[in-house]
Amino acid sequence: MDRQINSVEMEQRKGRRLVLFPLPLQGHINPMFDLANILHSRGFSITIIHTTFNSPNPSNYPHFTFRIISEDLPENNRCTKDLIAFVSMLNAICGLPFRDCLADLLSDTSEEPIACLISDAILYFTQDVANELKVPRMVLRTGAASSFCVFSSFPLLREKGYLPIQDSQLEEPIVELPPLRVKDLPVIHTNDPEDLYNVVVGMVEQSKASNGMIWNTFEELEGTSLATLHQKLGVPFFPIGPFHKCFAVTSSTTSSSLLTHDQSCISWLDKQDPKSVIYVSFGSLASISETQFLEIAWGLANSNQPFLWVVRPGLVHGSNWVEPLPNGFLETLGGKGHIVKWAPQQQVLAHPSVGGFWTHNGWNSTLESICEGVPMVCMPCFTDQKVNARYVSEVWGIGLQLEKGLERGEIEKTIKRLMVDKDGENIRERMLNLKEKSNLCLSESGSSKQALDSLVYHILSLESLTFHTH
Numbered sequence: 001m002d003r004q005i006n007s008v009e010m011e012q013r014k015g016r017r018l019v020l021f022p023l024p025l026q027g028h029i030n031p032m033f034d035l036a037n038i039l040h041s042r043g044f045s046i047t048i049i050h051t052t053f054n055s056p057n058p059s060n061y062p063h064f065t066f067r068i069i070s071e072d073l074p075e076n077n078r079c080t081k082d083l084i085a086f087v088s089m090l091n092a093i094c095g096l097p098f099r100d101c102l103a104d105l106l107s108d109t110s111e112e113p114i115a116c117l118i119s120d121a122i123l124y125f126t127q128d129v130a131n132e133l134k135v136p137r138m139v140l141r142t143g144a145a146s147s148f149c150v151f152s153s154f155p156l157l158r159e160k161g162y163l164p165i166q167d168s169q170l171e172e173p174i175v176e177l178p179p180l181r182v183k184d185l186p187v188i189h190t191n192d193p194e195d196l197y198n199v200v201v202g203m204v205e206q207s208k209a210s211n212g213m214i215w216n217t218f219e220e221l222e223g224t225s226l227a228t229l230h231q232k233l234g235v236p237f238f239p240i241g242p243f244h245k246c247f248a249v250t251s252s253t254t255s256s257s258l259l260t261h262d263q264s265c266i267s268w269l270d271k272q273d274p275k276s277v278i279y280v281s282f283g284s285l286a287s288i289s290e291t292q293f294l295e296i297a298w299g300l301a302n303s304n305q306p307f308l309w310v311v312r313p314g315l316v317h318g319s320n321w322v323e324p325l326p327n328g329f330l331e332t333l334g335g336k337g338h339i340v341k342w343a344p345q346q347q348v349l350a351h352p353s354v355g356g357f358w359t360h361n362g363w364n365s366t367l368e369s370i371c372e373g374v375p376m377v378c379m380p381c382f383t384d385q386k387v388n389a390r391y392v393s394e395v396w397g398i399g400l401q402l403e404k405g406l407e408r409g410e411i412e413k414t415i416k417r418l419m420v421d422k423d424g425e426n427i428r429e430r431m432l433n434l435k436e437k438s439n440l441c442l443s444e445s446g447s448s449k450q451a452l453d454s455l456v457y458h459i460l461s462l463e464s465l466t467f468h469t470h
């Protein structure tokens with residue numbers, strides 16, 4: 001762009017439409033809808049394209065318009081079985097229906113003109129569609145910049161022999177990416193490891209080909225990783241997070257939830273002592289064995305701390321819900337434990353009774369914990385969670401990682417270290433410091449607020465570029 005867009009011009013251009021396309025998984029839907037709300041509040045109209053699988057409820061968003069694509073996903077290829085096979089499949093089968101839907105929107109003169117497409121980094125096929133239809137594409141990356149740095153190093157990691165991971169090397173440091181060890185690399189079990197490599201490379205390369213990346217993170221947290229990555233990818237970056245804090249926590253900001261929030265947690269928390277409760281949740285995708293489930297249950301019980309535990313239906317292999325627990329397990333604890341299927345997590349973390357979060361370190365959970373100043377027990381399961389957990393425990397010093405597997409004695413010890421010991425006090429202090437930074441970055445002169453202003457200008461400049469080339 002060879003000219004400045006002034007604020008008057010920007011004002012006139014309000015009413016431009018943005019087309020957003022989320023990856024249909026809870027941890028990706030939430031930030032995409034938060035972003036939609038943020039950009040809507042800045043004057044853009046919003047159209048959400050979504051799949052039939054995990055489709056959102058449009059009635060929760062009367063201010064957006066919705067278009068559905070029929071992606072025809074085979075019943076046996078749902079995400080629970082093999083996440084990477086699922087993601088590869090989505091990238092393979094969504095191309096045509098997505099293209100038709102976007103072309104239709106672009107030719108619709110009854111709506112405002114489309115300024116750009118914003119799609120999830122993992123839906124990398126959308127870059128080719130955007131190129132073909134000559135619409136700018138911006139990428140939303142729902143994970144951290146630090147883990148994306150590692151993804152962008154996959155070719156190097158393979159060349160140096162770190163990938164595929166050898167069990168004998170798990171504890172070895174990765175000298176090129178301190179303080180990561182081989183066991184912190186963001187991998188996941190999949191039927192064909194080559195699929196994982198291809199998905200990661202597709203995601204990184206097509207982000208590089210985009211018109212810019214929007215990050216749910218902030219400079220003060222991930223400045224170093226953002227700078228390294230920015231240099232490597234060479235596209236404009238907009239770290240405008242934490243998204244969910246741009247709006248007050250109300251039911252309307254959590255209505256992108258695919259499961260119903262059990263509000264009984266809040267009245268139960270109201271009865272507990274300040275900072276006494278450990279909140280336990282492993283997000284929307286992770287699963288554990290029955291043995292691990294029982295070790296967690298006994299570790300929690302033996303820690304003697306009150307606990308609020310989200311046991312999502314499907315969390316425990318081979319069980320519908322909490323059947324493996326011994327009869328009367330909760331009753332014998334005299335009200336010290338409360339189990340729900342799905343919690344209003346942001347409200348829970350903001351509750352004064354919550355003093356710790358035992359998490360799988362999905363990026364949303366990690367960020368939500370930081371924003372409420374709640375120190376973490378880290379139990380990463382797969383992909384970026386492993387990198388996030390390492391950063392939480394070793395770089396930011398705001399949590400303790402369960403390093404020795406899931407064993408009740410170890411769990412009890414770690415919870416006590418975090419919730420009652422001196423160690424925990426130091427961690428809590430660092431966490432409060434970071435919480436403050438997460439608030440400041442959204443203030444008028446804060447880094448995320450400024451990045452958001454730049455993003456709005458950038459989107460408008462993209463539009464003027466496409467108009468020039470037409």
Ligand SMILES: O=c1ccn([C@@H]2O[C@H](COP(=O)(O)OP(=O)(O)O[C@H]3O[C@H](CO)[C@@H](O)[C@H](O)[C@H]3O)[C@@H](O)[C@H]2O)c(=O)[nH]1
Pocket residue numbers: 025026027028030142143257281282283284285286310341342343344345346361362363364365366368382383384385
């Ligand atoms: O009882 C619950 C548990 C979770 N949540 C919400 O669900 C989201 C979960 O997201 P996240 O913590 O990121 O976990 P996953 O669902 O596992 O997220 C996927 O997407 C993330 C973002 O890309 C990645 O970091 C993870 O590795 C990936 O598994 C968060 O917003 C939570 O607030 C609830 O509302 N209620």
